Amino acid sequence: MTQDAKTAQGKNLDLLYSLHDKPGFLPSVFAALQHVLASLVGVITPTLIVGGALGLGEHVPYLISMALMVSGVGTFIQCRRVGPIGAGMLCLQGTSFAFLTAVLSAGFIVKSRGGTPEDILATIFGVSFCAAFIEIFLSRFVHKLQKVITPVVTGTIIILIGIPLIKVAMTDIGGGFGALNTDSFGSLDNLLLAGIVLVSVILLNRSRNPMIRLAAVVIGLALGMLAAFLMGRLDFSHIASLPLISIPVPFKFGFQFDLAAFIPLAILFCVSAMETTGDLTANSTISREPVKGPVYINRIRGGVLGDGVNSMIAAVFNSMPSTTFSQNNGVIALTGVASRFVGIYIAAILFIMGLFPIIGGVLQTMPKPVLGGATLIMFGTVAVAGIRVLSQANLDRRNMMIIAISVGMGIGVSAVPNVLQALPDTVENILKSPVAMGAITAILLSLILPEGPAEEEEADVKADEQAGEGKKKLGEVG
Structure with missing residues (x-):
């Protein structure tokens, strides 16, 4: 055995499957399910929040289906690497919280003009499609972008993403935007439901079992849904009217552009490029791959390009901008599975889930306080992530x-x-x-x-x- 081979073997001793290994069917499915469990809430929650805040009602199940399907396609592109597009690593792609503030602002701009839900969605997806080209362009020289988008700028922006969203979470805890001017807003029932989820997530997050910690938000939401069922707060009557299968339709709601909505999204795509660079660097480190040199630079460029292309695809098929999920790096470290071929199984699971609108229909029945109890922690974590970035400056x-x-x-x-x-x-x-x-x-x-x-x-x-x-x-x- 050559010295290089010995070195490579030593570097991967703590990995069950390294980047280019091909695990069998059962190990692949098990690892893929763990990634899906860790990311599912992140994929669907932005759509639930936007749907509730902007009054999109009947469209929410379809939008959730599209979010899942697009996440599956994006994950496949990132892991498989299609030409120059994709990092070629085990990267899960999903709807990003980073764009949520700007997307809500765009929606409220249209709504304030008397726009219909279809007008709101046409503007959100039209602007997102155009703004995605910013990240596609930046991917060619993303390593030089740090001269302008410094840690001080990035940390500040991330804080400003998280703090306004905390207001959204607190509104949901009170009963949601639809209940703001009613007597039910802030009722004891609402606070109780939110408290059950909040306390559950906190306690589960303190568990010594790493899998329980990864699934803390999912379990917390499930317990909140159970409590809501026992309180008679769940209504599944609308599910019977949902179609059996969701069919992706390009720009189903139309295509509209608004400059005021475009600028904030364009800025966030610049920040997203830097965040993806950090996530891919962490992924390379955990996967025992180079973090400098031509191979590394090529992966970063491909990954950021993948983010931009996947966000463009997301807009075409009626979903919000997407990005590489950082929490899945923790799953790689936990399982010791860094094989990019597992990403194909993740992509298949997400895409198949997206085919069935009943999943979105069930999630739409989730009472706002249940969702708010979980998102309060998640959005607070976003703000804390910004503080962490600033602490390194x-x-x-x-x-x-x-x-x-x-x-x-x-x-x-x-x-x-x-x-x-x-x-x-x-x-x-x-x-x-x-x-x-x-x-x-x-x-x-x-x-x-x-x-x-x-x-x-x-x-x-x-x-x-x-x-x-x-x-x-x-x-x-x-």
């Missing part, structure tokens, strides 16, 4: 100022949208999005306020201090 005076102003502007327009009412309608609609306002502010300040000698010297001192503390902690551990 050099928080000198310049960067602290950028973060403070950008977060302040983003949350400010979310809390007091009327402050922009004197601006032209298109500009107002763009800047009313907390993500757009915060992102534009952070990027402009990063370009206008270059790092000076004082900041660089302070950064060097801080780096030396952190290195010294790290060595000290290592010494203590030793």
Whole structure:
């Protein structure tokens, strides 16, 4: 055995199946089901939230079916790698929470003009289709994008994605947007249902069993649904009217474009490219694959291109933008299965689930407080992820100022949208999005306020201090 072969064998000792291995049918199905379980809530929840907040009602089961089917197709492309498209690794593709704030803003813009649910969906998918080309373009030089989309900008944007969504989760806990002006909003029954889910997810997340932790949200929602059934809060009467099979129809609701809705989504596709780069790097590390060099760069470009192409496909077939899921890296580490061929089984399971609208119909019956109890944790986690990104940046005076102003502007327009009412309608609609306002502010300040000698010297001192503390902690551990 050559030295290179010995090295490769040593690197993969903790993997049952490495990237190019082909597990048998049963191991593949078992590993695929674990990935689906870990990602299912993430795939369907954005559609449930958008459907409830924008009053899309009868269209929700079909939209959930499309989300599942598109996630299956996207996963296949990422894992199989079609030409230059796809990372060629075990990457699960799904509907992204990152775009949820912008999608809701787009929907409310159309709704405020008196648009029908079909108009809302036509605009959301039309704008998403156009914005996906931003990520497709950026995939060719994504490794250079870090000069503009810095950790300070990325962390700020992620925080501004999470915080407004917490308001959506709290509204669902109270009973949903449809109950806002009724006496039932905030009733004890609603709070009880949300509390059951919230407490269940917290307790399950503290389990020592890693599979229980991965399935905590799914189990919590199931317990919430059971409690709702016992309280007489579930109504399955509409399921009988659903078709047996969902048929994908390109741009089923039409195609419309709105510049005010496009700008926030375009910005988020830039951020999504950076997030996907991080997720694919983590995936490469766990899969014991290179994290530098031409092979790595080629995978990153293919993966980001896959995100853009899959989001374009999603828009064509009536689903929201998608991205590579980071939680599935944890499943790879847990199972020791990094084989990209397992992705084909994941894709098949998701696609088959999407064929049956009854799945979406059952999920649509979920009371809003049950959904809110789970999404409160999920959206809070999004905001915390932004804080984590910022903690890895050099928080000198310049960067602290950028973060403070950008977060302040983003949350400010979310809390007091009327402050922009004197601006032209298109500009107002763009800047009313907390993500757009915060992102534009952070990027402009990063370009206008270059790092000076004082900041660089302070950064060097801080780096030396952190290195010294790290060595000290290592010494203590030793």
